Amino acid sequence: MTFDSNSLKFDENGLIPAIVQDEQSGNVLMLAYMNKEALQKTLETKETWFFSRSRQELWNKGATSGNKQTVKRLFFDCDQDTILVQVVPQGPACHTGETSCFYTTVFEDEPSIREVVYEVADEIRQRKDNPVEGSYTTYLFREGLDKVLKKVGEESTEVVIGAKNHDKEEVTNELADLVYHSLVMMEILDVTIEDVKTILRKRRPKKEVLRND
Template sequence: MNFDISTLRFDKNGLIPAVVQDEKTGEVLTLAYMNEEAIAKTLETKETWFFSRSRNELWHKGESSGNTQRVVRLQQDCDADALLLQVVPDGPACHTGNRSCFSETITEDAASNRTVLHELVQKIKERKENPVEDSYTTYLFREGIDKILKKVGEESAEVIIGAKNNNKKEITWEISDLIYHTLVLMELVEVDITDLKVELFKRHLQKQGEQNA
């Protein structure tokens, strides 16, 4: 991870704000501050290090709690006076035990649905690991792969019918059913959303290469 610290603009206390974001979901986990040493440590270990303004000392995220953050990407803003760290978190980001430090909503026009897909994946995983008697997801896992494949096939056909009917509401409903059952299948065969992102990204790069050839 190559990065020229000298290009950054620190404040009068030698600090720069750093936004930490979940690389997978895009969720903002915390806002912290870094000095030159914290950035150097982060680059060296590929885990987040910050400078505590209240304790006036350097600290390694997860050193005592075990909730470390593996850094995937480090970026600076256009003015070079703020950082964005995209990470893979191993546990909650907040000292309260919450996943994000931004868990208290002051006001909103509508509930956010940005992370719903990842939340659904987590719920499916929980149903597999901890079955609930009246849960439909638990029922699918109990019945096994043949039942799940049958449902994927049925929902695929329903999507086709919805598209032929040219009914947006119907096709939206049916695609949602197909995605849900596909996610259950993915959990059963141990395919993660990240695996899909990696594969699609590889295809995207390959397509770009072909266009530039």
């Protein structure tokens, strides 16, 4: 199916809001505006282009700062008046140096669990690069791969036992232990979460994508 930008609902100034999202973490990075030319350049170059309302000109994100955004996917909403752009950021999205422009919290009922696996993986990496005496993760890295593999095997067995007992709480706790030790193993073997996600994505059926001809 062919995509026609004329089907989008640009405002009276010829602009449409574009939400930019980190395709890996899911974080909303920024909100900017595109006109038809900026949208076309974004599709052609696979980098984000926007229209500056204050300067009244096109701008390529990161052209000056180097913090470019590689476009992976682009969607429009059900009303066809907003664009969602999923990107791999090459640096902070915000001019303040923050990762996202939305860094000021107004309300938070409880911390988000969306990125917790990435947070644990990052902490594991930090322990590898900066060992801390008394840290269990540091201990595992010091003992080496064989010790970590032993723990992965033990936790896998505990998951199976919990499942056989139909014990949801036990299974949940043992799965958390298994994920943690697997992440340590992955760090040793230089396997990333994205590597695993890529394999899972390849095993999924592809969706139809609109072509911009």
